[in-house]
Amino acid sequence: MFCKSTLFHLPTLPAANADGRSGAFSGLLAFAIGQLDYVNGWRGWRYIYVIEGSITVLVGIIAMFTLQETPAQTKKWLSEREKRFLVLRSRFMYGGNKIGTKDEFKFSDAVSAMKVSPDF
Numbered sequence: 440m441f442c443k444s445t446l447f448h449l450p451t452l453p454a455a456n457a458d459g460r461s462g463a464f465s466g467l468l469a470f471a472i473g474q475l476d477y478v479n480g481w482r483g484w485r486y487i488y489v490i491e492g493s494i495t496v497l498v499g500i501i502a503m504f505t506l507q508e509t510p511a512q513t514k515k516w517l518s519e520r521e522k523r524f525l526v527l528r529s530r531f532m533y534g535g536n537k538i539g540t541k542d543e544f545k546f547s548d549a550v551s552a553m554k555v556s557p558d559f
Contacts, residue, residue: 465491 472490473483507513510525517525 468491469487472487475481475486476483478486510517510522510529513522
């Protein structure tokens with residue numbers, strides 16, 4: 440993650456604002472697709488799952504190739520000065536040569552987290 444945790448809300452704000460509009464659009468799309476009831480022998484809800492699911496998979500595949508893990512991997516939208524600033528700020532915040540807080544996933548950590556009871 441390039442941005443500081445205190446500034447994380449700024450880049451996510453457009454996504455939060457789009458949440459309501461996407462819900463309305465999804466409902467309209469589901470209604471329209473649902474009208475395909477018994478076309479080619481399929482019920483309308485099956486078309487909804489196939490079409491909306493394939494859109495989600497497509498966006499996920501595109502994101503896998505377009506999102507960068509470090510500022511150094513960006514090619515066009517950051518200048519060299521901005522890249523250097525982000526790397527230095529990350530080194531200052533997290534120490535050493537780490538960029539962000541990327542940790543390797545360990546299944547044992549997930550199991551131990553599920554065993555701990557919440558304190559709320």
